[in-house]
Amino acid sequence: MGNGLKSCKQKHTSPLMNTPLLEEEEAENLRIFSVKELKKATKDFKIEKVVEGEDAYVQTFYKGYISDETTSKLPVSVMEGLIHSQHGLEEWKISKEEAESLGQISHPNLVKLLGYCCEDNRSLLVFEYLQKETLEHHIFQKEEALPWATRVKIAVGIAQGVAFIHSIKNSPLHQELRMHNILLDEQYNAKFLYLDSKKQCWPIDWTFAGTKYMSPEYLGADIVRLETDVYTFGVILLELFTGLKEISIHLERLRTRPFLFTEIIDPRLGSHYPVNAATKMGILIQICTTKHRKERPLMQQVVDVLNSV
Incomplete structure (x- = not known):
């Protein structure tokens, strides 16, 4: 040593x-969600936690449950971001192309991205839910x-x-x-x-x-x-x-x-x-x-x- x-x-x-x-883990195809789906999955976007880093970014997390091929209730963490700007807090936007690119990056020590939603002027990322916080x-x-x-x-x-x-x-x-x-x-x-x-x-x-x-x-x-x-x-x-x-x-x-x-x-x-x-x-x-x-x-x-x- x-x-x-x-x-x-x-x-x-x-x-x-x-x-x-x-x-690297083999990346899987991302699931595309609608705002309606995620609203239902998270009980009307009930906030689980808000993380304010020392940078300009504020992360809001909603815990939800989605259905998949193996279980009717898969726990997920839905993230929405805000950015501090000259005009105050503004929504962080991510394009479909950026989300898909992010989904190609897969590794056992990265939180797994399962899907995303780019609809109604909202950007939401759906990650695996990790129990231990x-x-x-x-x-x-x-x-x-x-x-x-x-x-x-x-x-x-x-x-x-x-x-x-x-x-x-x-x-x-x-x-x-x-x-x-x-x-x-x-x-x-x-x-x-x-x-x-x-x-x-x-x-x-x-x-x-x-x-x-x-x-x-x-x-x-x-x-x-x-x-x-x-x-x-x-x-x-x-x-x-x-x-x-x-x-x-x-x-x-x-x-x-x-x-x-x-x-x-x-x-x-x-x-x-x-x-x-x-x-x-x-x-x-x-x-x-x-x-x-x-x-x-x-x-x-x-x-x-x-x-x-």
Whole structure:
């Protein structure tokens, strides 16, 4: 593991670069819904939750049930978006072509898009429903602590999803890589909600909040690269294993003394975690969040390291 972590810094010579990604799932044809169908499925668009990120985007989710070939009641999550603009909140629009394109992107660690509705001037996306809710909910809002091994499993899943998007898109997720955008299924497999076309809707002059996720190159020069996602992932790792929302001071300390990570691990875990693995996790967080973006590892290298923790 020690050698594996060191090799992350040597991105251009590391044999980890040749490690194959988790294979893409075969995409299925998307179902086209009418507003009437979704209104009935969601009991007149009864809101389940509203997510306001630090970007310009507001996501409204409606839980619903649709019929399919195997069951008469398949739970789904219907999403509708709003965008902050100069004129206030405006509806986020997605075309049929964009929805179909999004539906072609399928992976075990992405929330599965089942269908869409582009009708009556509304844009609605229908996703699989994940029972365990968001990672943010489990880390920051529940008293019951996720075990160490479960957190590692979640970290691997997130990393695999990000590595996959990097491999097929060669573009960063940026604002989409957030705790509230990561959901868990019954087996605590992590899946994040990917909305590629959402990025095209951000106002040019929009100032993002939530700077703890933002890399130095973005804050200083508005540079967004694949390495920017690696930085954000390192911050999410720190939140995942410590349960801390305010992590700026700890992040700065870990950059020079990663061994201090064992002092801030989520106290709800008690002593129920492997100390050696925790030390290695601290080093990985340090490498991912280094201020020099070219020294950060590739996401596939991060996957390999996490799989060996």
